[in-house]
Amino acid sequence: MSGIVVVGGGFAGVWSAAGAVRLGRAAGRELPVTLISPGDDLVIRPRLYQAEPERMRVSLDRILGPVGVRRIAAAATGIDTSGRSVTTVDETGRIAEIGYDRLILATGSELVRPELPGAELLFDVDTMPTATDLDAHLNRLPELPSGDGRFTAVVIGAGFTGLEIATELADRLGALAAARAPGDKTRVVLVERADTIGPELGPGPRSEISDALAALGVEYRLGVSVASVEPDRVTLSDGTHLATRTAIWTAGVRANGLTAGIPGTRDRLGRLDVDENLAVTGVPQVYAAGDTAAAAAEPGHQVMQCCQHALQLGKFAGHNAAADLLGLPAVPFTTSPYVTCLDLGSHGAVFTNGWDRRVVATGAVAKDRKRKVNELWIYPPTDDPDELLRQADYRFSVRQIAGTPPV
Numbered sequence: 034m035s036g037i038v039v040v041g042g043g044f045a046g047v048w049s050a051a052g053a054v055r056l057g058r059a060a061g062r063e064l065p066v067t068l069i070s071p072g073d074d075l076v077i078r079p080r081l082y083q084a085e086p087e088r089m090r091v092s093l094d095r096i097l098g099p100v101g102v103r104r105i106a107a108a109a110t111g112i113d114t115s116g117r118s119v120t121t122v123d124e125t126g127r128i129a130e131i132g133y134d135r136l137i138l139a140t141g142s143e144l145v146r147p148e149l150p151g152a153e154l155l156f157d158v159d160t161m162p163t164a165t166d167l168d169a170h171l172n173r174l175p176e177l178p179s180g181d182g183r184f185t186a187v188v189i190g191a192g193f194t195g196l197e198i199a200t201e202l203a204d205r206l207g208a209l210a211a212a213r214a215p216g217d218k219t220r221v222v223l224v225e226r227a228d229t230i231g232p233e234l235g236p237g238p239r240s241e242i243s244d245a246l247a248a249l250g251v252e253y254r255l256g257v258s259v260a261s262v263e264p265d266r267v268t269l270s271d272g273t274h275l276a277t278r279t280a281i282w283t284a285g286v287r288a289n290g291l292t293a294g295i296p297g298t299r300d301r302l303g304r305l306d307v308d309e310n311l312a313v314t315g316v317p318q319v320y321a322a323g324d325t326a327a328a329a330a331e332p333g334h335q336v337m338q339c340c341q342h343a344l345q346l347g348k349f350a351g352h353n354a355a356a357d358l359l360g361l362p363a364v365p366f367t368t369s370p371y372v373t374c375l376d377l378g379s380h381g382a383v384f385t386n387g388w389d390r391r392v393v394a395t396g397a398v399a400k401d402r403k404r405k406v407n408e409l410w411i412y413p414p415t416d417d418p419d420e421l422l423r424q425a426d427y428r429f430s431v432r433q434i435a436g437t438p439p440v
Contacts, residue, residue, distance in 0.1 A: 038067045049348075069119060073094070075413070086164035114296060118133065140292075182220075191230045194283040197377075200246070202221050225255050287302050297319075374406055
């Protein structure tokens with residue numbers, strides 16, 4: 034038996050693998066479960082906007098090794114659903130074919146890079162390498178020749194990621210300048226082509242976001258986009274020039290391109306259509322989880338490309354792929370109430386409940402919850418097989434980690 038192959042080592046992939054092992058053991062079977070990922074670590078992607086992003090990782094072997102998951106350190110380059118195999122290439126260039134009985138695609142999402150002059154100069158916080166590059170660049174700013182824009186950051190995209198990195202940098206640039214270049218002016222400018230800040234976040238948290246930007250001195254330009262980027266400036270679509278050495282792109286993500294290897298239908302974000310059990314529609318023996326799955330969260334709403342839904346989708350996908358292989362009943366996907374917690378730097382945070390993002394906490398209270406989410410609740414157990422499998426139950430939620438309801 035080839036068993037279950039999970040492609041992707043993010044949150045959805047980790048919990049897919051753990052969920053499959055859990056059901057197998059509950060049924061008295063040791064199912065072969067293999068996880069394919071080019072990296073050795075689970076990257077805590079929601080934290081990559083913070084300083085020292087290289088710390089935001091957990092060894093996959095310490096998470097999944099104790100429950101017997103086989104890990105293949107290679108990149109998946111193709112999927113043959115008719116032959117039920119995944120093509121991989123490792124860091125030495127060796128190509129291999131990995132067969133599967135059931136496949137779970139959990140390769141996440143990737144930033145949509147723009148096509149504009151100077152796009153190669155844009156930083157981002159989408160992956161560990163790119164976030165580390167930005168972190169190193171920021172730490173080098175005091176060494177650059179003094180001049181207009183040395184401590185100015187232009188953040189393109191005023192959505193969730195853009196707001197978190199902009200408010201983080203408002204404090205960080207100030208601290209860098211104060212310590213190593215006293216008297217130099219610091220500046221953070223958000224650029225958003227919509228006519229509102231945080232357009233996809235809706236009106237619920239908008240006033241709190243505006244208050245935070247004002248308190249931190251973050252400027253914003255609405256209704257414009259970036260026309261070009263140069264080493265010392267950004268030019269906007271209205272002809273405005275912003276002197277800067279740091280331009281950060283945060284505008285838009287899509288499902289990882291490996292979804293193109295699955296002959297299913299996709300939504301506008303490239304996510305695969307799945308049924309209530311997270312099986313890819315019309316493609317036998319294939320499941321999708323996390324940012325690759327266009328799953329229904331509840332009537333009228335699909336899951337978001339976010340950590341909260343990735344964890345839940347992984348547990349259900351792992352359970353159902355194993356159930357399919359074992360001839361057991363599948364469990365329709367359900368999700369806990371949708372919440373968001375947006376970091377707003379030293380101003381605090383804003384915590385919302387529901388699809389309309391009703392504000393339930395702000396300031397220090399929300400900030401404390403954000404820290405717990407980022408630093409505790411989203412981390413899987415390490416070196417603890419019993420606790421990992423307990424949490425891999427699809428009925429397990431963050432409430433049981435936190436000890437209190439999330440709202």
